[in-house]
Amino acid sequence: MGELSDDGAFVRDTRYLDGRITADGRDGWPVEPGRYHLVVSRACPWANRAIIVRRLLGLEPVLSMGVAGPTHDQRSWTFDLDPGGLDPVLGIHWLADAYERAEPGYDRGVTVPAVVDIPSGAVVTANYPMITIGMETEWAAHHRPGAPDLYPEAWRDEIDEVAELVYRDVNNGVYAAGFAASQHAYEDAYHRLFARLDWLSDRLARRRYLVGDHVTEADVRLFTTLVRFDAVYHGHFKCNRQKLAEMPVLWAYARDLFQTPGFGDTIDFDHIKRHYYEVHTGINPSAIVPAGPDLSGWLAPHGREQLGGSPFGEGGTPPAPPLPAEAVPAGHSPLAA
Numbered sequence: 001m002g003e004l005s006d007d008g009a010f011v012r013d014t015r016y017l018d019g020r021i022t023a024d025g026r027d028g029w030p031v032e033p034g035r036y037h038l039v040v041s042r043a044c045p046w047a048n049r050a051i052i053v054r055r056l057l058g059l060e061p062v063l064s065m066g067v068a069g070p071t072h073d074q075r076s077w078t079f080d081l082d083p084g085g086l087d088p089v090l091g092i093h094w095l096a097d098a099y100e101r102a103e104p105g106y107d108r109g110v111t112v113p114a115v116v117d118i119p120s121g122a123v124v125t126a127n128y129p130m131i132t133i134g135m136e137t138e139w140a141a142h143h144r145p146g147a148p149d150l151y152p153e154a155w156r157d158e159i160d161e162v163a164e165l166v167y168r169d170v171n172n173g174v175y176a177a178g179f180a181a182s183q184h185a186y187e188d189a190y191h192r193l194f195a196r197l198d199w200l201s202d203r204l205a206r207r208r209y210l211v212g213d214h215v216t217e218a219d220v221r222l223f224t225t226l227v228r229f230d231a232v233y234h235g236h237f238k239c240n241r242q243k244l245a246e247m248p249v250l251w252a253y254a255r256d257l258f259q260t261p262g263f264g265d266t267i268d269f270d271h272i273k274r275h276y277y278e279v280h281t282g283i284n285p286s287a288i289v290p291a292g293p294d295l296s297g298w299l300a301p302h303g304r305e306q307l308g309g310s311p312f313g314e315g316g317t318p319p320a321p322p323l324p325a326e327a328v329p330a331g332h333s334p335l336a337a
């Protein structure tokens, strides 16, 4: 996932497998219903983006999804939640095997999300920003009726601009704080994170969504970090100036999205907490998973309707509930009681 620089700063490894699945197949990977399998972990914020976007766009019938268990063995992600420990579509136990199929001798990160070509069993791409943008653009012919436009042409520059700042200081910023190996690197990441959260609070005090008047890719990207904040980043990653629940605008914004179909129904707090606290033994050697926090506040009214806009935009409708096989298990979220 990353390494440390000389001054103890976390540097993310972004050398992905990077095939492009396109509507016209120009890179050898045509959009084709039933051909690809999206592999995720519900714990992972980068994979969570893809789970949400697939739900919002209604791509479930054309793009199947495999869910890895929340923890790793020495070869990274496994399908230990599935019967017999095998992903039912790919027939493998270790996600690493699909990386190996793509590149014999593959020796970089075995990460989620990954999109796998089902016929060959090989990972096509693990480039998470392009996975969601690809679903929003290249897969347009397969969007459900009423799907929101998550990457509208007119707003793309602004979405990209906001998303870049959010990535640097927030999405990756929490990791930079949590994995810092020097006081200086930690404090640098901490201050950049909270300065950016203040900036986002200001922006979101006046508007319901980050860009435009309905949910976009920019909101999906911010949400997946905010939803993990109090459960993991505040304690485990030492991002503790405030809890999310102590930042009123961002807390209401995050609750609004959590309560929007397609967002909160993808969230598995049990997987989230187990992954970070059990896998990162470098920073949590006991691997004890905290019992808190109390999550019931996620369902409290948020009052943000008064800011205008609507979640799915003009003519847009909410997605249907998750497929029964893909529902978050009971007890893992306040929405799955």
Ligand SMILES: N[C@@H](CCC(=O)N[C@@H](CS)C(=O)NCC(=O)O)C(=O)O
Pocket: 001, 012, 013, 014, 016, 043, 044, 045, 046, 047, 072, 076, 077, 109, 110, 111, 112, 113, 126, 128
């Ligand atoms: N592919 C990206 C982002 C995805 C990512 O970091 N996923 C994490 C989980 S949140 C992962 O799969 N880690 C597996 C590992 O490091 O073994 C990266 O390598 O930076």
